[in-house]
Amino acid sequence: MDKQNLQLDAEGNLRHFLTIEGLKRAMLVDLLDTAESFAEVTEREVKKVPLLRGKTIVNLFFESSTRTRTTFELAAKRLSADVVNINVPASAASKGETLLDTLRNLEAMHCDMFVIRHPDSGAAHFIARHAAPHVSIINAGDGRHAHPTQAMLDMFTIRRHKKTFQQLIVAIVGDVLHSRVARSQIHALSTLGVQEIRAIAPRTLLPVEAASALGVHVYHDMREGLRDVDVVIMLRLQYERMQGGMLPSEHEYYRLYGLTEDKLRYARDDVMVMHPGPINRGVEIDSAVADGPRSVILQQVSHGTAVRMAVMSRAMQRSQAVVREPS
């Protein structure tokens, strides 16, 4: 309850963007619509609008990331905000205290928004709970919990190709249970009302009981799971799973769950292939598929900037309203 209300203000408008969970369909659709307008901006001669002029946005990354950090940075700059990138190597000791100290210091520098990536689940919520009233927090990935802007850019990409969500069958392949991307995607897809969400993975990674709690249909065989799907979302294989004995060899995983043209034939003819990146070629996806005509992987990256511009400006307009109240 607390987690869900934390990201909305008293009027139900976006204040922080921490998780898709608890957000209504109308709000997700509004973010996608707003992102459409920003997508047009990124195709212009001057790819910049003056919306957040004079605001300062801090990218606070406790975990390395090139793509996500870059698109957040581009999004902020295209909104005319000033951007500061801070990479903090995560330290094992007294994380809570360090986080709060970092937060207080940045607030003292009059920053308006923090984009946070952290290896601990719940880190962005923690910071949002302790942030000053005028500061907005955007979750750029926290542990295994959520990566809501990635999910939104995936929804944006799906809507661009399929127009509506209602009739779609979407399969997510790989380590669904431990993936913050998959978790956010599942919440977004079900809020937007797709017909069916499937998860395809080995039994060791995906026990049926655990997955059905998320409201997805579980498959352990690629050919069965891909039958008639409109969208396939491949997840990156995390190597630490393999070391933990949860998976056979890389080669064996590719044979069973790697996306190849051969397996893709079971999906619908107009299937779209997605991957949040970075991709492991020849591990979870064949190069021919990743670079093939049904792949929208690079479009996902392009859409990342517009979607993040929408999230940032919507969250920021609320924090402005909060500041305005006393006058």
Place this chain on the structure above:
Amino acid sequence: MSERLPEIDKVIDGMARSLADAIKRDGADEPLMVGIRTGGAWIAERLHERLALKEPLGMLDIAFYRDDFSHVGIDPMVRPSHLPVDLDGRDVILVDDVLHTGRTIRAALNELFDYGRPASVKLAVLIDRGGRELPIRADIVGAELHLARDEHIKLQGPDPLSFELRTDVDG
């Protein structure tokens, strides 16, 4: 109050005639018409048709350029701007429905220049209601209305077009 309001179709006809004269006078053979959403776009569509302009019509949504973001946020109805033709070196006719404070036109000019460097920009408005807060005037004015500060006129549309006139209750 409604007897003060002009007939929209006739006003647009008058604007089209003035624009045709201005285009001929200035030798701007193939002007680019750009409407400001939403009311200005409706007027621009009609003018574009009446003048039989060759170049496709452009649309601006100035939501990202407004000067009141920190007070009211982004218009929830924002839609993508669309300029189908390169703006560089072109003669642009910017079209809006009601010219009031001039802030919308300021925002539209800023947005326009993010697409390129036009040779010239003319402003055509359906109604000039006075009350300017910026040094902006229109080249083509369909009709002038003298409204009090607490009176507001809004174009309803797209089909048919009509005026909505209201007075602030709490003034």
